[in-house]
Amino acid sequence: MSKLPLRARLATTLGDAATRVSRLTGRGDGSVIGGVIGLRLAPDLLAQLAAGRQVVLVTGTNGKTTTTRLVTAAVGSLGLEVASNAFGANMASGLVSALSGAPDAPYAVLEVDERYLPAMIEATRPRVVVLLNLSRDQMDRAAEIWMVARMWREALAEHQDVHVVANADDPLVAWAAMAAGNATWVGAGQRWHEDSWCCPECGSHLRRDELGWRCGECGLARPTAQWVLDGGSVIGALGGVRELGLTLPGRANRSNAVMALAVAGLFGADVDQALPRLREVTSVAGRYTTVQRRGRSLRLLLAKNPAGWLEAFDVLDPARPPVLLAVNAQIPDGKDTSWLWDVDYRVLRGRRVLVAGERRIDLAVRLRADDVPFELVDNVDAAVDLVPAGPVDVIANYTAFQQIRVALGRQA
Numbered sequence: 001m002s003k004l005p006l007r008a009r010l011a012t013t014l015g016d017a018a019t020r021v022s023r024l025t026g027r028g029d030g031s032v033i034g035g036v037i038g039l040r041l042a043p044d045l046l047a048q049l050a051a052g053r054q055v056v057l058v059t060g061t062n063g064k065t066t067t068t069r070l071v072t073a074a075v076g077s078l079g080l081e082v083a084s085n086a087f088g089a090n091m092a093s094g095l096v097s098a099l100s101g102a103p104d105a106p107y108a109v110l111e112v113d114e115r116y117l118p119a120m121i122e123a124t125r126p127r128v129v130v131l132l133n134l135s136r137d138q139m140d141r142a143a144e145i146w147m148v149a150r151m152w153r154e155a156l157a158e159h160q161d162v163h164v165v166a167n168a169d170d171p172l173v174a175w176a177a178m179a180a181g182n183a184t185w186v187g188a189g190q191r192w193h194e195d196s197w198c199c200p201e202c203g204s205h206l207r208r209d210e211l212g213w214r215c216g217e218c219g220l221a222r223p224t225a226q227w228v229l230d231g232g233s234v235i236g237a238l239g240g241v242r243e244l245g246l247t248l249p250g251r252a253n254r255s256n257a258v259m260a261l262a263v264a265g266l267f268g269a270d271v272d273q274a275l276p277r278l279r280e281v282t283s284v285a286g287r288y289t290t291v292q293r294r295g296r297s298l299r300l301l302l303a304k305n306p307a308g309w310l311e312a313f314d315v316l317d318p319a320r321p322p323v324l325l326a327v328n329a330q331i332p333d334g335k336d337t338s339w340l341w342d343v344d345y346r347v348l349r350g351r352r353v354l355v356a357g358e359r360r361i362d363l364a365v366r367l368r369a370d371d372v373p374f375e376l377v378d379n380v381d382a383a384v385d386l387v388p389a390g391p392v393d394v395i396a397n398y399t400a401f402q403q404i405r406v407a408l409g410r411q412a
Contacts, residue, residue: 008048011041012100019097031085035093038100046092049099050124053083056109056263057124059117060132060173061145062308064090066248066284067132067256068111073281074264074274081105087285091116092123107267114148118155121162128263129156129180131166131173132188132256135195135307136339145172149200152176165262167255168225171213175200175220184237186262187225188255192307194342227262234258234271242271247282250315286401291408295389298324298380298408302401304333306342312395313347320350321391324383325374326357326400333398337362345370354383357400380404 004012015038022033038045056075058068065088072084083102085094090111099108112120114134121129131152134145149172156164160181167173168185172195177183190196196213199206204217212222228235232254233243244254257278264274283289290299303312316323329335337359345367353374355363360376367374377383380394396404 003052004048005042008042008045011038011045012049012103014038014041015097016100019101031087031089031097032093033097034100035089035096038096039093046096046099046120046123047125049096049103050108053099053106053108054267055124055126056107056128056130057112057117057120057126058109058130058132059112059114060130060167061114061135061137061305062311063132063252063256064088064111064114066253066287067130067259068109069281069284070253070257070260070278071130071263072109073277074260074269075107075109075267077264077269077274077277078107078267080107083108083110085111092120095120095124115151118151121155121159125159126162128163128165128266130259130263131164131177132259133167133170133190133192133307134172135192135305136342137305137334145195146200149173149176153179156180163266165259165266167259168223169212171196171206171220171222172200174223178223183223184227184262184266185223185225186259187228188258189229189251191251192310194306227258227265229255229258234261234275236261236271237265240271242275244275245279247279248284248288250311252311252314286405293381293384293408296384296387297391298384298394299391300401300404301393301395302398303395304397306339309343309395316347316351316393317391319391321393322352322354322383322387323348323393323395324354324356324377324380325363326355326380326394326396326404327360327363328358328397328400328403329362330358330399333400340366341369345372348372352387354386356380356383357396380407 015034018037019034072082076082083098083105085098090113095110153176157179163182164177164180165184166177167188169190199215199220201220202218204215206213214221226237233241235241287302290297301312303309329337354377355374356377
């Protein structure tokens with residue numbers, strides 16, 4: 001910190017003070033306000049704070065926050081401090097707050113909003129960029145995903161010194177990563193195919209078989225993966241097989257963990273060194289946390305878009321307890337709720353379903369179309385009062401999830 005210019009030191013000091021005030025007064029977790037103030041005083045503060053660090057940027061439509069947490073744990077197995085925006089504040093102000101909060105950390109693992117990746121590459125000069133997946137999300141406020149993939153591709157082509165760790169099973173991600181100077185390919189899987197039927201190079205229909213995806217016209221094809229998710233195990237770059245044994249549930253988190261292990265390998269941490277740290281991660285910014293409320297055990301799951309809901313359904317309790325669904329349409333969520341019609345809710349048949357959130361009527365109409373019986377409730381406590389003691393699964397989109405966490409006293 002002492003190496004920063006005077007203006008940057010002043011901006012950081014005032015920003016850190018604002019962060020502490022935000023936390024002490026209960027106005028928030030302070031992961032944004034400090035960075036906002038710092039950048040107003042020193043517009044180049046992010047680049048100055050990132051200089052001299054080994055930076056990893058993590059981006060994609062789904063799984064950014066969880067993967068960032070897992071990469072942080074894996075890289076942390078090397079025994080050195082790692083700066084990270086653990087609460088998902090993934091624009092410039094959030095990155096500034098994370099770096100200023102750990103001024104001596106030699107490593108930084110930072111989640112980045114997918115639209116801002118080119119600017120964040122330019123500002124932080126990362127050693128590694130992690131590309132997870134691309135699917136439709138917040139279409140009324142975010143760019144169309146083919147445009148996002150093109151932005152990534154152009155940015156990586158301009159920064160050939162960046163090493164990319166990319167999901168080989170997502171055609172858009174792979175196409176973007178092929179422009180990088182160096183790439184590590186991960187067979188992380190892709191369950192959601194509705195946004196990747198066409199070749200990103202020529203627009204022809206993609207074919208899928210046991211070898212992966214390929215275009216029959218231009219020859220674009222899935223790269224050969226060095227790291228592979230195989231059921232509950234990881235096959236490493238050197239061929240060794242290890243059982244993941246994660247505490248976090250679901251296939252999506254196993255995919256995220258393999259991405260994290262691939263990143264850690266670039267920094268010199270082997271699987272046996274990093275994997276125990278991944279197993280210690282039990283929740284991420286409230287996700288997957290179980291909260292006790294009036295004799296009920298509420299497990300909180302976040303789902304922001306059709307691909308995310310598919311993964312959330314994958315980890316529902318097989319004992320089929322009641323499930324509370326909550327959907328808002330605020331600015332961070334996107335105002336357009338038409339994406340609800342891309343989700344197959346028939347998997348909820350046979351469960352008791354309660355529906356809350358500011359756009360619960362939109363969700364109720366969608367459930368009725370899928371012949372899923374439901375009950376409308378005003379909030380999480382109303383739902384708790386309606387169901388018997390025992391487990392309850394809660395699936396909510398972004399702002400609805402945060403409202404539920406606040407209602408539960410931020411125990412999550």
